[in-house]
Amino acid sequence: MDKVLVTGGAGFIGSHFVKRIIQAEDVTRVTVLDALTYAGHIENLGTAFLSDKLRFVHGDIRDAAIVDALMGDGTTAVVHFAAESHVDRSYAAADGFLSTNVLGTRVLVEAAHRHGVDRFVHVSTDEVYGPLVEGTATEEAPLCPTVPYAVSKAAGDLVALGAHRTLGLPACVTRSSNNYGPYQYPEKIIPLFVTRLLRGMPVTLHDRGQHVRNWLHVEDNCAGIEAVLRNGEAGEIYNLGGGTDLSSKELTGHLLAICDASWDAVTYIADRPANDVRYSIDWTKARDLLGYRPQHSLVDGLAETAEWYRRNPDRWAPLATAGPRTIQPSAPHPLLAPMEMPRGH
Ligand code: NAD
Numbered sequence: 014m015d016k017v018l019v020t021g022g023a024g025f026i027g028s029h030f031v032k033r034i035i036q037a038e039d040v041t042r043v044t045v046l047d048a049l050t051y052a053g054h055i056e057n058l059g060t061a062f063l064s065d066k067l068r069f070v071h072g073d074i075r076d077a078a079i080v081d082a083l084m085g086d087g088t089t090a091v092v093h094f095a096a097e098s099h100v101d102r103s104y105a106a107a108d109g110f111l112s113t114n115v116l117g118t119r120v121l122v123e124a125a126h127r128h129g130v131d132r133f134v135h136v137s138t139d140e141v142y143g144p145l146v147e148g149t150a151t152e153e154a155p156l157c158p159t160v161p162y163a164v165s166k167a168a169g170d171l172v173a174l175g176a177h178r179t180l181g182l183p184a185c186v187t188r189s190s191n192n193y194g195p196y197q198y199p200e201k202i203i204p205l206f207v208t209r210l211l212r213g214m215p216v217t218l219h220d221r222g223q224h225v226r227n228w229l230h231v232e233d234n235c236a237g238i239e240a241v242l243r244n245g246e247a248g249e250i251y252n253l254g255g256g257t258d259l260s261s262k263e264l265t266g267h268l269l270a271i272c273d274a275s276w277d278a279v280t281y282i283a284d285r286p287a288n289d290v291r292y293s294i295d296w297t298k299a300r301d302l303l304g305y306r307p308q309h310s311l312v313d314g315l316a317e318t319a320e321w322y323r324r325n326p327d328r329w330a331p332l333a334t335a336g337p338r339t340i341q342p343s344a345p346h347p348l349l350a351p352m353e354m355p356r357g358h
Pocket of ligand 1 (some may be wrong): 022023024050053
């Protein structure tokens with residue numbers, strides 16, 4: 014694999030992936046390209062940041078000059094995580110989502126093709142299939158996204174797959190279910206609820222908390238993404254599921270127990286528009302062709318995740334006290350203090 018470019022590598026899933034792939038003997042360099050939006054933090058990279066193999070570039074995937082320079086600098090494989098990723102924000106900020114998730118992907122695939130990279134993995138989501146009342150979506154299911162985030166991801170998938178068809182780019186797409194684990198920005202339900210409950214603060218559930226998601230540990234997703242990177246077939250899509258199906262109310266029950274809180278902490282608020290009732294993917298293709306098999310149990314994984322937030326209050330306390338569940342896109346993000354950004358080493 015040699016020289017891997019990871020976009021969005023300072024985010025939640027991307028940083029776990031960097032910490033994993035940097036240990037591979039056949040990887041000699043990992044370049045992280047990240048714009049460090051409110052969701053990206055160099056600290057997420059941990060000790061990987063100190064590795065001789067790591068090069069961090071503070072930049073935007075829509076910046077064609079930076080992307081071209083990085084692709085042309087010997088990059089052999091690209092794993093593309095960078096995205097605007099929070100559904101709640103996407104309602105009022107759809108243009109930004111389309112810009113990064115679609116146009117940013119286009120900049121990347123064109124540069125990757127120009128410089129002849131051997132492998133391009135576009136990381137996507139089960140939300141592109143839209144809601145399913147029953148059954149599961151295979152990779153052949155039609156795209157039927159509802160919320161602006163999912164629309165932008167579906168369009169990004171088509172950009173990557175189209176580059177395979179028209180340019181011959183060796184691109185694959187992964188579509189995983191909802192991830193959880195340490196280092197997730199606390200606007201998504203699990204870290205948001207944990208960081209609030211640990212401080213004795215209330216949490217809110219949409220409608221009756223009936224929406225079902227499949228919860229996959231982030232390390233299982235990263236293992237699947239590596240399997241696709243190494244052995245996926247160009248032009249193919251791989252669903253990465255196999256976590257645990259839970260309604261948000263059931264998930265809340267687990268989190269209350271872990272955080273030693275009661276249902277008194279829970280209030281119910283009006284549902285957001287088009288809040289998809291259930292996602293479900295069939296992941297037998299990745300299992301049968303790539304040997305993908307999730308390893309983490311939900312109970313242990315949630316406990317380990319909550320423990321991480323408990324042990325790292327300095328990083329998340331300002332956010333946990335910042336406001337209600339739905340963050341307005343225009344609101345300031347009281348994140349970590351600004352830091353000196355290395356531009357590669
Ligand atoms: P995240 O929001 O935690 O991280 C996104 C990262 O991308 C951040 O580091 C951010 O700074 C960076 N970024 C954003 N815009 C950028 C730009 N224009 N240029 C360069 N960098 C930019 O997201 P995540 O949860 O880690 O998700 C990573 C990928 O996985 C996304 O593509 C997302 O759609 C997909 N995904 C996420 C989940 C999930 O449950 N979190 C599930 C399925 C798929």
